Amino acid sequence: MTLSQQPFTDLLRAFRSPDPTPGGGSASALAGAVGASLLAMVAALPKSRAETEEDARRLRAAGERCAAVSDRLAALIDEDSRAYDDVVAAFKLPKTSDAEKSARSIRVQEALRGATEVPLDVIRTSVDALEQGAVVAEFGNPNARSDVQVGLELLGAAVRGARLNVDINLETVKDEAYVTAVREEAETLAQAAARAQGRGRGYLPR
Numbered sequence: 001m002t003l004s005q006q007p008f009t010d011l012l013r014a015f016r017s018p019d020p021t022p023g024g025g026s027a028s029a030l031a032g033a034v035g036a037s038l039l040a041m042v043a044a045l046p047k048s049r050a051e052t053e054e055d056a057r058r059l060r061a062a063g064e065r066c067a068a069v070s071d072r073l074a075a076l077i078d079e080d081s082r083a084y085d086d087v088v089a090a091f092k093l094p095k096t097s098d099a100e101k102s103a104r105s106i107r108v109q110e111a112l113r114g115a116t117e118v119p120l121d122v123i124r125t126s127v128d129a130l131e132q133g134a135v136v137a138e139f140g141n142p143n144a145r146s147d148v149q150v151g152l153e154l155l156g157a158a159v160r161g162a163r164l165n166v167d168i169n170l171e172t173v174k175d176e177a178y179v180t181a182v183r184e185e186a187e188t189l190a191q192a193a194a195r196a197q198g199r200g201r202g203y204l205p206r
Contacts, residue, residue, distance in 0.1 A: 003081060004074045020088065025080035025119045028161030032122060033073035035154030036129040038147050040066040045141040055139050062135035069129040073158070076122050080165075083115040109174060116169040116182060122162035123189045126155045130196035137203035145204045152200045159193040 003011060003022055011030075015022055043063025050056040090111040093104040130152065137148045166186050170179045 002078045004077045021081035021084050022077065023081070023084060024161055025084065025115075025122065025165040026077045028119065028158045028165065029073045029076040029080055029122045031154045031161065032126040032129065032158030033070045033077070035126075035151040035158065036066045036070035036073060038151035038154070039063070039129060039133045039136045040070060042140040042144045042147050042151070043136045045144055047141050047143075048139050049142060050139040058135050059139040062132040062139075065132045066129050066136070069125050069132075072125050073122065076118060076125070080115075080118045080122070083111070083118045086111040087115050108172075112169050112173050113175075113178065116166055116173065119162035119165035119169075120182060120186065123159050123166070123186060123193070126158040126162070127189050127193045127196065130155045130159075130193050130200065134196055134199040134203060137200040148200065148204060152197050156193060156197050159190060163190060 003014060003026065006014065011022075015027065040063045043059050043066065048056070048059055050059050087108070090104065090107040093100070093107055095101045095104050133148065133152050133155065137145075137152070140148060163186050166182060170182060173179050
């Protein structure tokens with residue numbers, strides 16, 4: 001059974017076990033999945049602030065997108081753990097001969113890139129939901145404004161947590177061009193997340 005399919009109490013038990021996975025990357029994906037689900041819930045509530053059919057259409061579309069994002073982030077809970085398990089397995093490869101050392105080095109670098117791509121995808125996907133969250137905040141039921149705020153905060157946490165995982169993996173990646181490109185994308189996405197979160201907060205009634 002995958003992590004995302006486990007009963008919640010079993011998932012929590014897995015997080016607090018001494019095993020290295022699931023770890024912070026999976027936790028970031030989980031936070032984002034819950035946040036996106038909250039936004040999808042608010043978008044589906046009656047008594048929205050949508051005054052026109054176009055507003056209602058945008059709200060429905062935002063809710064549907066957040067639901068899809070939540071599903072994707074749930075899948076990334078498992079993908080992150082698998083990616084890190086690959087890193088651990090690569091470091092355990094034999095390194096007695098020069099050939100073994102070379103093969104091990106290549107496999108480690110491949111695994112590290114895989115372990116970087118998953119949290120980077122968590123960031124991308126969470127930013128997608130944050131941008132939809134601004135629409136939900138603008139047109140959703142005002143009585144659910146705290147749910148919107150919690151959703152935005154959880155997605156913001158997902159972005160920040162996943163970026164920590166990206167950064168620590170890049171410390172051991174030797175491909176400098178790849179490292180530079182990923183760092184630039186992560187920074188661009190972090191800025192987009194902050195802007196989207198700010199827009200969402202701005203629409204919430206005081």
